[in-house]
Amino acid sequence: MTEYGRGQGSEPWHPEDPLFGDGGWEGQQQAPSGQQPAYGGQPQHYPQQPQQPQYGDWGTGDQAGYGQAQQYQQQYNQQQYGNQGHQQYDENGWPTGTHAQAPYPDPADPYAQQAAGYDGQQPDYYGTPDAYPPPEPPGRRREEPEQRTDWDPGPDQGEHAFFAGGDDDDDSDEPGRADRRGRGGKPKKRRSGCACLVVVLVFGGGLAGVGYFGYQFYQDRFGAAPDYAGDGTGESVTVEIPKGAFGSEIGRRLKTAGVVKSVDAFISAQQQNPDGDKIQAGAYLLKKEMSAASAVELMLDPKSQNNLIIAEGSRNTRIYGEIDKRLGVASGTTAKAAKAKYKDLGLPDWALDHPNLKDPLEGFLYPSSYAVSKGQKPETILKEMVARANDTYEELGLEKKAKSLGLDGPWELLTVASLAQAEGTSHDDFRKMAEVVYNRLKAGNPQTYGALEFDSTYNYVKNQSKIDLTIAELKQYNNPYNTYYVKGLPPGPIDNPGEEALKGALNPTKDGWYYFISLDGKTSKFTKTLAEHEKLVAEFNESRNGG
Numbered sequence: 001m002t003e004y005g006r007g008q009g010s011e012p013w014h015p016e017d018p019l020f021g022d023g024g025w026e027g028q029q030q031a032p033s034g035q036q037p038a039y040g041g042q043p044q045h046y047p048q049q050p051q052q053p054q055y056g057d058w059g060t061g062d063q064a065g066y067g068q069a070q071q072y073q074q075q076y077n078q079q080q081y082g083n084q085g086h087q088q089y090d091e092n093g094w095p096t097g098t099h100a101q102a103p104y105p106d107p108a109d110p111y112a113q114q115a116a117g118y119d120g121q122q123p124d125y126y127g128t129p130d131a132y133p134p135p136e137p138p139g140r141r142r143e144e145p146e147q148r149t150d151w152d153p154g155p156d157q158g159e160h161a162f163f164a165g166g167d168d169d170d171d172s173d174e175p176g177r178a179d180r181r182g183r184g185g186k187p188k189k190r191r192s193g194c195a196c197l198v199v200v201l202v203f204g205g206g207l208a209g210v211g212y213f214g215y216q217f218y219q220d221r222f223g224a225a226p227d228y229a230g231d232g233t234g235e236s237v238t239v240e241i242p243k244g245a246f247g248s249e250i251g252r253r254l255k256t257a258g259v260v261k262s263v264d265a266f267i268s269a270q271q272q273n274p275d276g277d278k279i280q281a282g283a284y285l286l287k288k289e290m291s292a293a294s295a296v297e298l299m300l301d302p303k304s305q306n307n308l309i310i311a312e313g314s315r316n317t318r319i320y321g322e323i324d325k326r327l328g329v330a331s332g333t334t335a336k337a338a339k340a341k342y343k344d345l346g347l348p349d350w351a352l353d354h355p356n357l358k359d360p361l362e363g364f365l366y367p368s369s370y371a372v373s374k375g376q377k378p379e380t381i382l383k384e385m386v387a388r389a390n391d392t393y394e395e396l397g398l399e400k401k402a403k404s405l406g407l408d409g410p411w412e413l414l415t416v417a418s419l420a421q422a423e424g425t426s427h428d429d430f431r432k433m434a435e436v437v438y439n440r441l442k443a444g445n446p447q448t449y450g451a452l453e454f455d456s457t458y459n460y461v462k463n464q465s466k467i468d469l470t471i472a473e474l475k476q477y478n479n480p481y482n483t484y485y486v487k488g489l490p491p492g493p494i495d496n497p498g499e500e501a502l503k504g505a506l507n508p509t510k511d512g513w514y515y516f517i518s519l520d521g522k523t524s525k526f527t528k529t530l531a532e533h534e535k536l537v538a539e540f541n542e543s544r545n546g547g
Contacts, residue, residue, distance in 0.1 A: 225262045225264035225265040225268060225292075226261045226262040226264075226265060227260070227261050227262065227265040227291055227292050228260065228261045228289045228290060228291050228292075229291055230289075230290070230291060230294070231287065231290060231291070231294045232259070232286070232287030232288055232289050232290035232291075232294065232295075233287055233288050233289050234287070235287065235288045236285055236286065236287055236288075237257050237258065237259065237285075237286055237287070237288055238283055238284070238285055238286075238306055238371070238373050239253055239254055239257045239259060239283070239284050239286055240253070240282075240283050240284075240371035240373075241253065241279070241280075241281050241282060241283075241284065241371070242281055243281040243388070244281070245281065247266065247267045247270050247271075247276075248263060248267060250266065250270075250279060251263035251264075251265075251266035251267055251270075254266055254286070254295060257286075257288075258288045258289065259286050259287070259288060259289070259290050259295055260290060260291075260292050260295050261289075261292075262292075265291075265292040266292045266295065266296070268292065269291075269292035269293040269295070269296045270292075270296050272293070273293070273296050273297070273300070275300050276296055276300075278300060279296070279299050279300065280305075280369065281369065281371075282305050282306075282307035282369040282370070282371055283305065283306045283307045283308075283370075283371030283372065283373060284298070284299050284304050284305055284306060285304055285305075285306040286298060286299070286304065305369070306371075306373075307369040307370055307371055307372070308322060308323065308326055308369070308370045308371075308372040308381075309368075309369050310322075310365060310366070310367045310368055310369075310370065310385070310496065311367055312367045312421060312496070312497065312498030312500075312501065313367075313418075313421040313422060313495045313496065313497065313498070313501075314365075314367060314495060314496055315362070315460070315463075315494070315495050315496070316335075316338070316359050316361055316362050316365055316496070317335070317359075317463060319334075319365050319385075319496075320332075320334040320335040320338065321334075323372060323378055323381055323382075324378075326372040326373070326374075327372065327373075327374055327375075327376060327378065327381075328374050329378070333378060334378040334381075334382070337377075337378040337379050337382070338359070338361050338378075338379075338382055339359075341379050341382075342360045342361050343360075344379075345361070345379065345382050345383045345386045346383055346386045346387055346390060347360070347361075347364060347386060348390060348393075350399065350409055350410050350411055351363075351364065351411060354411060354491060354492055355491065356480040356491040357491050357492045358460075358461065358481065358491075358492075360492075361382070361386070362418075362492055362493045362494065362495070362496070363389075363414050363415070363418055363492065363493030363495070363496055363497070364385070364386045364389045364390075364496070365382070365385040365386070365389070365496050366385055366386075366388040366389035366392055366496060367496055367497075367498045368385075368388055370384060370385065389496075392499065392502070393410065393414070393502075396499075396502055396503070396506060397506070398410035398413050398414060398502075398506075401413070401506055405438070405505075405506075405508075406438070406441075411492070412489055413505055413506070414492075414493050414497070414502075415489050415490065415492055415493045415494075416434060416437050416438070416489070416505045417434070417493075417497040417501045417502045417504070417505035418493035418494050418495045418496070418497045418501070419433075419437050419452075419454055419456065419457075419489075419494065420433040420434045420437065420497070420501045420504050420505055421495055421496075421497035421498065421501035422454070422456035422460075422494055422495050423454060423456055423516065423524075424501065424504075424524065425518050425521065425522055425523055425524050426522065426523060426524070427500045429516075429523075429524045430500050430501045430503070430504025430505075431504040431507060431508055431509045432508075432509050432511070432513050432516070432524075432526050433504065433516065433524070434504045434505045434508035434509075435508040435509045435510065435511065435512075435513050436513050436514060436515070436516060436526070437452070437505075437508075438508055439512070439513065439514050440452050440453070440514065441488065441489065445514070447514045447515075447529070447530060448514070450487045450488065451483070451484070451487050452483035452487070452488065452489065453474075453483055453484050454483050455467070455469055455474070456494060457481050457482060457483040457484075457490050457494055458474055458477065458479075458481070458482050458483075458484060460481055460490075460494040460495070461477075461479050461481040461482060471484075481494070511526075511528075512528045513526040513527070513528060514527070514528055514529070514530075514533075515527045515528070515529075515530065515532065515533035515536075517533065517536045517537060517540060519536070519539065519540050519543065
């Protein structure tokens with residue numbers, strides 16, 4: 001049915017048609033529910049027209065039918081163009097004037113064509129692009145919707161296609177696949193089952209990773225630290241603990257060596273042991289896969305320490321030999337390395353470029369405990385000893401306090417400490433022994449007149465430790481280290497003094513001591529005059545002769 005309410009054939013209008021009758025179509029009655037009004041939703045005004053009669057019911061011939069058609073056309077035109085002012089119409093019902101518009105006749109209605117003046121010679125607009133339905137007036141036209149470029153491809157073109165189970169190259173023209181093609185006849189992209197498998201594996205791996213790290217987080221926060229059980233296996237391992245290492249550093253080194261299973265387990269065991277904070281620096285001989293508690297107990301046992309112990313007052317020649325034995329190298333290897341590389345081992349500036357030195361490293365192989373094991377280089381161990389000496393000397397303030405003691409610098413202060421260490425027999429002797437040195441060094445003293453006369457300096461240059469020495473022998477040997485032959489201090493330290501001897505040199509007594517002697521080899525007796533000293537020497541000789 002057309003918008004003009006006239007059908008294409010001979011079938012009459014049905015009473016249920018919304019355009020049938022005079023049901024108030026003057027803009028009052030709306031289209032039935034579910035139908036959109038024509039021309040953009042605006043109500044259309046149609047003339048009231050009676051039901052089309054069948055052929056043969058048009059009155060008495062063509063005139064009756066023609067006149068009735070004219071009457072309908074005139075009523076329609078008046079309603080259609082009634083809003084254009086006082087429009088005049090001719091006898092046929094058409095608008096008059098220069099601006100009159102001819103309505104579009106119904107091509108199926110011969111009476112409408114005759115009323116419009118169509119005689120078969122006019123062009124047929126229904127076969128052209130301007131065909132019915134007629135264009136809307138400009139005021140009622142709607143703008144064409146703007147083409148959107150940010151459109152969602154929809155499930156067939158986007159996400160759904162990934163899980164559709166196809167692949168990207170499925171462009172087969174086999175029958176039955178036309179329904180799987182996208183718009184425009186292009187085949188839809190499909191994903192293979194491998195893609196789905198990859199997604200599943202990725203998601204599964206992510207969940208597994210979350211679970212693993214969640215478990216680790218729980219173990220770190222709330223679970224017991226991993227630990228071995230028992231006293232360890234039969235395999236032994238040496239672990240070096242540096243100076244100043246705390247529980248976490250010690251635990252890390254033990255775990256790396258395979259002794260304990262975790263650092264946290266060691267820290268916990270160390271805290272639970274009353275003496276756990278007494279673990280010292282050095283090398284420890286332990287077993288692999290020990291419980292943390294067993295490792296702490298063994299490290300507190302002196303038997304587990306596998307360190308090289310440098311005793312206070314040791315000379316460098318002795319230290320070099322002990323290092324050679326620990327490293328398993330030929331005798332003299334460490335001494336050669338010390339002589340060739342002493343300037344590269346970390347000596348301070350004030351310890352360099354002193355003349356007539358027997359060994360530039362004497363006094364800088366600080367007495368302590370050192371981890372020495374096969375495979376290490378001699379210079380590595382020597383460098384650690386020098387570093388320990390530097391730290392101690394700086395802490396005690398040798399460089400700052402030397403001048404206040406009447407010395408030229410820390411080098412002479414270190415030499416005084418080595419003399420006190422060599423001649424003293426106990427820690428109580430060091431302060432008195434240091435005073436003896438300072439008093440004898442005074443050029444105008446009435447006892448020695450600036451001569452030091454220590455047997456230990458002669459023994460050092462001879463690399464011996466004798467006590468039965470004659471005055472003639474001592475005074476005849478010409479050597480810078482022989483304080484019987486040369487006044488003043490020797491060229492440098494004669495041993496490696498410990499902390500107590502250093503403190504004694506820094507804080508000597510002030511009682512006026514010039515002489516000393518040990519009658520039993522354990523304690524020393526000090527005197528202020530030569531007469532008192534000679535009396536003690538006679539007692540000593542008498543005791544040795546059995547008198």
